[in-house]
Amino acid sequence: MRVIGLLVAFLVLTALTQIGGIALVVTWFALRLLRSRHMSPVWRTTIAGTLFIVLYGVLTVFIVPPLAARDGRIALPCLADRGRHYTAANPIFCLLNRNYVVPQLAELLNALSRDVATTFPGTTTLFLDANLPFWDGFPLLPHLSHKDGRKLDLAFYYQNSDGDYLPGATKSPIGYWAFEQPKPDEPPSCPAKNLLTLRWDMVWLQPLWPDFRLDEARTQHALVWLFHNGREHGLQRVFVEPHLAHRLDVESPDLGFQGCRAARHDDHIHIQVVGRNLTTSAHNSP
Ligand SMILES: [Zn+2]
Incomplete structure (x- = not known):
């Protein structure tokens, strides 16, 4: 069930923003590496949300513009x-x-x-x-x-x-x-x-x-x-x-x-x- 939810979120974010799905997948892998039994669901959600926003922001501001320019598009x-x-x-x-x-x-x-x-x-x-x-x-x-x-x-x-x-x-x-x-x-x-x-x-x-x-x-x-x-x-x-x-x-x-x-x-x-x-x-x- 969680995998289906993740897949749907990936598809929606990719369709809406193209790179949102990538930020989501990286966030998911990072959370798996950080997995700790002592971490409460609230903390996990907070860390996941913060990590996703930071990743998405870094991609949007620093990574996407130069790559898009190589593809012939500017923001x-x-x-x-x-x-x-x-x-x-x-x-x-x-x-x-x-x-x-x-x-x-x-x-x-x-x-x-x-x-x-x-x-x-x-x-x-x-x-x-x-x-x-x-x-x-x-x-x-x-x-x-x-x-x-x-x-x-x-x-x-x-x-x-x-x-x-x-x-x-x-x-x-x-x-x-x-x-x-x-x-x-x-x-x-x-x-x-x-x-x-x-x-x-x-x-x-x-x-x-x-x-x-x-x-x-x-x-x-x-x-x-x-x-x-x-x-x-x-x-x-x-x-x-x-x-x-x-x-x-x-x-x-x-x-x-x-x-x-x-x-x-x-x-x-x-x-x-x-x-x-x-x-x-x-x-x-x-
Ligand atoms: Zn139009």
């Missing part, structure tokens, strides 16, 4: 910096190692955020899930396409009910699942509810979010910049829901729709840059 920075106009919407993306991209995508984000901040001084562009540090083909669940360092989700920009921009704020704590529903004059992107879908509506969550409004001017500006300048930086595709593209009056051959069985894109913007192996599916996956 998007999460700490504040005066000269940078983007950061993670929530530190959890960095704590879980979900902030890795190819350098080209980091440069695209840097250029986009610089332009938005030039047009709207004081604006910070917030990123959400990127990719895990290693191995092309290892998806960042639940985003099946975030598996090659070339995909990144961006948060919308928000304002309060008075129309004032809210720096560094997202409507939901992690930037996802606060959906901008179609207005009465906007056709719904997906008319009927599908079974077996990743298009979660999270209806029960929506009333819990604060009364933040989509900052249409900033969000539109970011999309227009991407469509006009993104290709210079390797941009391949942008996903937002059709009703939002209609509302923001943006149009481009680079604008895609993920279909009705994939996750919604009226709570964030998905961008991706060209890869080494271009395929038709790469153009259409969210």
Whole structure:
């Protein structure tokens, strides 16, 4: 039973963070070496928890970045910096190692955020899930396409009910699942509810979010910049829901729709840059 629990924990931690499973296994072996009949269960749990956190922290800060760089991925920075106009919407993306991209995508984000901040001084562009540090083909669940360092989700920009921009704020704590529903004059992107879908509506969550409004001017500006300048930086595709593209009056051959069985894109913007192996599916996956 303990072995099954350990295996499940290993799989969950590996799926979530890629290296959490390794930290867990090392912790387990270290505890076996330390085995003492005089150690109470409370002490064992305390030592195991501390050891896991220290190991995970050392791996995350000192070991993973140089190894990921050899694999062609860099960590998007999460700490504040005066000269940078983007950061993670929530530190959890960095704590879980979900902030890795190819350098080209980091440069695209840097250029986009610089332009938005030039047009709207004081604006910070917030990123959400990127990719895990290693191995092309290892998806960042639940985003099946975030598996090659070339995909990144961006948060919308928000304002309060008075129309004032809210720096560094997202409507939901992690930037996802606060959906901008179609207005009465906007056709719904997906008319009927599908079974077996990743298009979660999270209806029960929506009333819990604060009364933040989509900052249409900033969000539109970011999309227009991407469509006009993104290709210079390797941009391949942008996903937002059709009703939002209609509302923001943006149009481009680079604008895609993920279909009705994939996750919604009226709570964030998905961008991706060209890869080494271009395929038709790469153009259409969210
Ligand atoms: Zn995405």
